[in-house]
Amino acid sequence: MRWMWIDRVVELERGRRLVAIKNISLAEEHLHDHFEAAPGRAALPVMPASLVIEGMAQTAGILVGHAEDFREKVILAKVSRAEIDVDPVPGFTIRYTATVEQMDAAGASTTGLVELIDPARPDRPPMPMGRIDLMFSHIDQNLAGHTFPEHNFVFGEGFKTLLRTSGIDVPA
Amino acid sequence: MLSRDEILSKIKTVLADSLAVDEDDIRPESTLTGDLGAESIDFLDIGFRIDKAFGIKIQQGELFPENAAQDPTLVKDGKVTPEGLTRLKARLPHFDFTGFEKDPQLAKIAQIFTVDALVKFVEAKLAKQG
Numbered sequence: 001m002r003w004m005w006i007d008r009v010v011e012l013e014r015g016r017r018l019v020a021i022k023n024i025s026l027a028e029e030h031l032h033d034h035f036e037a038a039p040g041r042a043a044l045p046v047m048p049a050s051l052v053i054e055g056m057a058q059t060a061g062i063l064v065g066h067a068e069d070f071r072e073k074v075i076l077a078k079v080s081r082a083e084i085d086v087d088p089v090p091g092f093t094i095r096y097t098a099t100v101e102q103m104d105a106a107g108a109s110t111t112g113l114v115e116l117i118d119p120a121r122p123d124r125p126p127m128p129m130g131r132i133d134l135m136f137s138h139i140d141q142n143l144a145g146h147t148f149p150e151h152n153f154v155f156g157e158g159f160k161t162l163l164r165t166s167g168i169d170v171p172a
Numbered sequence: 173m174l175s176r177d178e179i180l181s182k183i184k185t186v187l188a189d190s191l192a193v194d195e196d197d198i199r200p201e202s203t204l205t206g207d208l209g210a211e212s213i214d215f216l217d218i219g220f221r222i223d224k225a226f227g228i229k230i231q232q233g234e235l236f237p238e239n240a241a242q243d244p245t246l247v248k249d250g251k252v253t254p255e256g257l258t259r260l261k262a263r264l265p266h267f268d269f270t271g272f273e274k275d276p277q278l279a280k281i282a283q284i285f286t287v288d289a290l291v292k293f294v295e296a297k298l299a300k301q302g
Binding site for chain 1: 189190213214216217220223224232
């Protein structure tokens, strides 16, 4: 099963913009190691930046894949920029907004805004957390001479389930 | 119409952003892969950024040669054929093939991908646009 780093798609404008959220939960085991208590220091559970980037890659990847009805195998090719200024901690919700910057037959570039929602302060707007810009390759178009399986292994059941539970129609 | 220096200056910004190199280290004769550390996926990124920086639309295969290795009329036994050279020169006039054609091994083709070639490409594209 694919390790999903977003919980729900909340907005989708085909080929243009997708917003997804991720609830950070203390039930996630890795938070107990990142960072565990050490002599002279209490435990500090923080969602690792690498997983925040993966969350944006899934958000933007779905946006790029959806634009072509998931016919292309969309692979993360490059992290063009990643700035994370606030620690995401359990009990908060990350809001990912991915926007297509450019897209053609070979791939796409996206810009991404990361925000943090504090459920204890629903009156406050999401606070800026960082920015993650990415590049995606449609691998069948770029790795000439290499062959890949016919079926789209990128957008497997995990993604389809996520989209369905978010109320978005996906091909069977 | 932008001057050659203005185009070079914008290309330097594009490359500095895409490849995380210092603009001062980018010279017209710099090669994208050898001197500036570009990898294959960076070519797609550079194309996108040039599109945006100059407001032009680059078609697939117009800026860099693509899928040459899969075409037996272009490449045979790892070398670009005489017919292949003629076709590549016609399709990609912004590249200087002078040094490459003396020993046209496909593996060495990256030596023609220079900053100056990108400037020439943009210059020709803008001139066509009018």
